[in-house]
Amino acid sequence: MEIYKQIWDEIKKADNILLIAHINPDGDALGSELSLYPILKRMGKKVTVFNATKPLPEYLDFLPNFDKVTNKLPKKTDLTISFDCGSFDRLGLEEKPSFLINIDHHISNTNYGDINLIEPNHASTSQVIYDILKANNIDIPADTAVCIYTALVTDTGSFQYESVNDKVFECAADLVRCGVKPDFVSKMLFQRDRLSRLRLLAKAYETIEMCCEGKVAFVEVTKEMMEITGAIKDDTDTIVNSVRALAPVEVACMLREDDEGIKISLRSKNYADVSKIAQKHGGGGHIRAAGATIKGEFDFEKVKEMLKKDLKEIV
Incomplete structure (x- = not known):
């Protein structure tokens, strides 16, 4: 070319x-x-x-x-x-x-x-x-x-x-x-996993919430979890992918507490275009993998309810 x-x-x-x-x-x-x-x-x-x-x-x-x-x-x-x-x-x-x-x-x-x-x-x-x-x-x-x-x-x-x-x-x-x-x-x-990541996974998995008839799953990572487990940001990278692996799930969404606000990571399995949701909130990415940061917002439940409305439209 x-x-x-x-x-x-x-x-x-x-x-x-x-x-x-x-x-x-x-x-x-x-x-x-x-x-x-x-x-x-x-x-x-x-x-x-x-x-x-x-x-x-x-x-x-x-x-x-x-x-x-x-x-x-x-x-x-x-x-x-x-x-x-x-x-x-x-x-x-x-x-x-x-x-x-x-x-x-x-x-x-x-x-x-x-x-x-x-x-x-x-x-x-x-x-x-x-x-x-x-x-x-x-x-x-x-x-x-x-x-x-x-x-x-x-x-x-x-x-x-x-x-x-x-x-x-x-x-x-x-x-x-x-x-x-x-x-x-x-x-x-x-094959170079960190013990801190496994400990963080255990805590994060306890927060999994299913909605939209099981087609959507949310998982949360707070600063407190990171501190308790000694985890670093890298340790959160694969969490959303593992939640997407749940049998009924089409879209997995991880909410991670950050200094700027709440970072959202979205992954879809078969048909949902999560890039549209990420773009709506100032982010971007691919059809099956996208993300954004809700700046200045630290209320997980508020962000979750907002995203549920968006996700219902695509699943």
Whole structure:
């Protein structure tokens, strides 16, 4: 595609490049922004990998060049590339860069870049990166392959979501040929559990509330639960997915108490478009996985009643 070539032309012209992903990065965000680091360094570029979040998710600390991510912006930047971020305000930047390439796969992306490459039919932003590299005949080193593959695994729920198709598996197979060891990535992602997370799960599961004839399930995580169990934000990531796994549930919703307000995480199983609800409340995401923050609101029951009205319309 022409835009793939255009993006690589901009990269070749730039000397000082800033790679950035959304705040509170997930596997796709961090994996995508780290994926280009070794390639750009090999090209002789001065590269900064930035994320405003501190600390970064521990479960992703095995990613190559994880230690290169900084929360300090460089003094000089010719080109900024954002990854997996639907809107500019989620980048953690105060000012818009002089030239910004926006790469994403969320249909809700607001096209805030000077160049916007949004591929809603791709399973992850990292798959978009893969296609850019292939379109420009760029060799994929093992470090890059691990980042792209990890992002692909995490954003497809280990290849479980509707976004998975033949192209996703072809991409994964090629990444394995580039040096990825799937068993290693799997162990790093899924076999390094924290005791605090299991203790938090036990407390959170006690709050599960079913409604809409069992099609909707709510689960709550309070700051008190986090303090008692010693849990961190990373420990809450998979709670909503496990609640969605309940047999009758179509939509699972986790309410988590945050400094800003109540963070809502929505997951659907078969047909409900939860991205519409997230967008209604200032968030975004995918049809089957989305989220938002109800800022300034700390009453779980109030937020729950508000969401019940929304959810009844889609289940």
